[in-house]
């Protein structure tokens with residue numbers, strides 16, 4: 465019995481593996497076509513001043529308008545891109561489109577327009593030897609001013625080689641880009657090394673914000689991060705704020721900025737301009 469049972473579960477295992485491999489291949493094939501067919505979009509989520517309710521900047525978040533599967537979020541395709549040679553062209557598109565949109569806003573028509581944008585960089589994008597030249601070219605082509613672009617990288621990106629990372633960060637700074645650490649707190653081991661790097665802001669990960677009010681260890685961690693960030697004169701941005709209680713707690717603990725569904729989900733560019741004009745109630 466045990467033998468047939470084992471055989472059975474291994475058959476199921478192989479079937480599941482097969483499905484996953486086929487899915488992955490399908491995503492890869494579709495992704496290649498998506499670049500040519502221009503199926504990618506950027507949506508923009510406001511980052512809010514928690515005390516005034518005003519918009520400080522936006523984060524650009526990638527979406528894929530798949531012809532058969534609808535609007536896909538990064539978790540449904542970005543890992544496949546990162547494992548293949550597709551992250552590079554997708555990342556180049558994201559940077560170009562972000563700069564184009566930001567420049568259009570900065571020149572923009574009537575009423576307040578977004579003036580600062582944060583763009584996410586994956587591990588392979590950060591370590592691409594041509595990253596700096598590519599960003600410099602985008603900034604120049606669209607005549608973006610110093611301080612209007614921030615890049616978001618996770619701690620794990622920097623872990624690889626702190627000295628080399630610092631060289632890249634210094635060059636990004638020289639271009640006038642801010643450097644924000646994304647999902648901060650999820651890779652705590654690198655803290656000491658991290659704090660020696662030239663960083664402008666920490667983004668406190670969703671998971672800790674979600675724990676506020678009922679998980680003491682999340683609360684403790686948020687307090688520690690905020691205190692440390694304040695000591696180092698960094699901007700602090702909380703991610704994933706969904707409730708008024710969370711906003712108030714964070715603001716009370718000295719967190720100046722935040723983003724989340726409480727204020728706005730990521731929205732297409734034509735909706736983003738309306739968000740700027742209407743401060744979230746604070």
Ligand code: C2E
Nearest residue numbers: 525526537538558584585586646704705706723724725730
């Ligand atoms: P991230 O940079 O940490 O982005 C924050 C994620 O939280 C976004 O997911 C956003 O839609 C989501 N979010 C916003 N408000 C809330 C909230 O109140 N509650 C909850 N639960 N979630 C909220 P999204 O757009 O699915 O992106 C996932 C990740 O994919 C991003 O995490 C980022 O690491 C990566 N990513 C997104 N766009 C790009 C891109 O253009 N390039 C690269 N390299 N990575 C990207």
Ligand code: MG
Nearest residue numbers: 523584616646
């Ligand atoms: Mg981010």
Ligand code: MG
Nearest residue numbers: 646647667703
């Ligand atoms: Mg994040």
Ligand code: MG
Nearest residue numbers: 647669670703
């Ligand atoms: Mg995150």
